[in-house]
Amino acid sequence: MTYSTLLTQLENGILTITINRPDKLNALNAAVFTDISNAVDEVNNNPAIKSAIITGSGAKAFVAGADITEFAGLTKESAMALAKRGQDIFFKIEHSKKPIIAAVNGFALGGGCELAMACHFRIASDNAKFGQPEVNLGLIPGYGGTQRLTQLIGKGRALELLISASIIDAAAALRYGLVNYVVPPEELLDKAKSLLQVINSKAPIAVAKCIETTNAVFDENKNGFEEEIKAFGECFDTVDMKEGTSAFLQKRKPIFVAK
Numbered sequence: 566m567t568y569s570t571l572l573t574q575l576e577n578g579i580l581t582i583t584i585n586r587p588d589k590l591n592a593l594n595a596a597v598f599t600d601i602s603n604a605v606d607e608v609n610n611n612p613a614i615k616s617a618i619i620t621g622s623g624a625k626a627f628v629a630g631a632d633i634t635e636f637a638g639l640t641k642e643s644a645m646a647l648a649k650r651g652q653d654i655f656f657k658i659e660h661s662k663k664p665i666i667a668a669v670n671g672f673a674l675g676g677g678c679e680l681a682m683a684c685h686f687r688i689a690s691d692n693a694k695f696g697q698p699e700v701n702l703g704l705i706p707g708y709g710g711t712q713r714l715t716q717l718i719g720k721g722r723a724l725e726l727l728i729s730a731s732i733i734d735a736a737a738a739l740r741y742g743l744v745n746y747v748v749p750p751e752e753l754l755d756k757a758k759s760l761l762q763v764i765n766s767k768a769p770i771a772v773a774k775c776i777e778t779t780n781a782v783f784d785e786n787k788n789g790f791e792e793e794i795k796a797f798g799e800c801f802d803t804v805d806m807k808e809g810t811s812a813f814l815q816k817r818k819p820i821f822v823a824k
């Protein structure tokens with residue numbers, strides 16, 4: 566598929582999705598939201614795609630936030646609708662059955678930090694910067710930032726970032742557990758791809774169930790332990806579980822078919 570605000574490239578089962586508004590530091594406007602939503606659908610509907618990377622175009626920014634020019638003229642009601650739309654799309658990323666990781670190549674501020682946090686995990690280049698600077702604008706995060714930042718780095722650190730609008734560098738993000746790896750900018754995409762190559766070699770239904778049950782930890786309507794029991798049992802109904810266990814016993818590599 567082609568998108569007006571994204572570049573996409575499919576290689577070895579990995580779709581690299583690059584948000585492509587470098588002159589606006591890849592700020593999230595309505596068109597980018599629609600494209601991201603459609604790209605996540607493409608990831609999940611195209612059997613040739615096993616996983617995806619979200620990154621930003623240019624050397625400076627992953628995403629510098631929601632597009633502030635679109636805030637002009639919003640009312641309480643339309644602002645709530647915007648937040649709901651952003652949350653729904655980021656929820657779709659978080660609940661994607663196929664892994665989607667963020668390769669953070671510069672500023673990840675406001676909605677950019679929220680987008681990165683909706684991904685299954687994050688890798689950063691050493692020039693990356695993270696923050697939720699909305700209080701500078703008389704705002705708070707609206708695309709899940711208060712919730713996911715707290716989930717990922719804990720309440721004290723999250724609140725400090727949220728209420729001071731402090732920006733942290735990649736080393737601090739690594740220390741806080743906001744990102745899993747920090748690498749030089751020129752190695753960022755290769756690192757993301759090599760991690761996904763490993764994941765893509767695993768049983769896809771089992772990978773999807775790991776995502777689903779891990780998300781259940783943060784879903785108050787679900788008992789994560791019960792979800793795990795159910796998902797564990799369902800794995801026994803899959804061709805891939807029979808293949809994986811047989812291959813182990815036969816001392817060979819499994820061939821998974823996502824069934």
Ligand code: COA
Nearest residue numbers: 588589590592629630631632633634672674675676698699
């Ligand atoms: N929304 C809309 N446009 C944005 C933007 C955003 N969130 N972030 C950057 N841009 C635009 C700038 O307006 C500028 O456009 P222009 O060249 O037409 O004037 C362009 O992107 C480059 O940004 P600029 O501010 O000139 O770059 P910088 O290197 O001086 O500063 C930042 C970089 C990230 C520190 C700064 O752009 C910034 O603070 N952005 C807003 C961050 C923010 O508050 N995000 C949360 C939004 S809720």
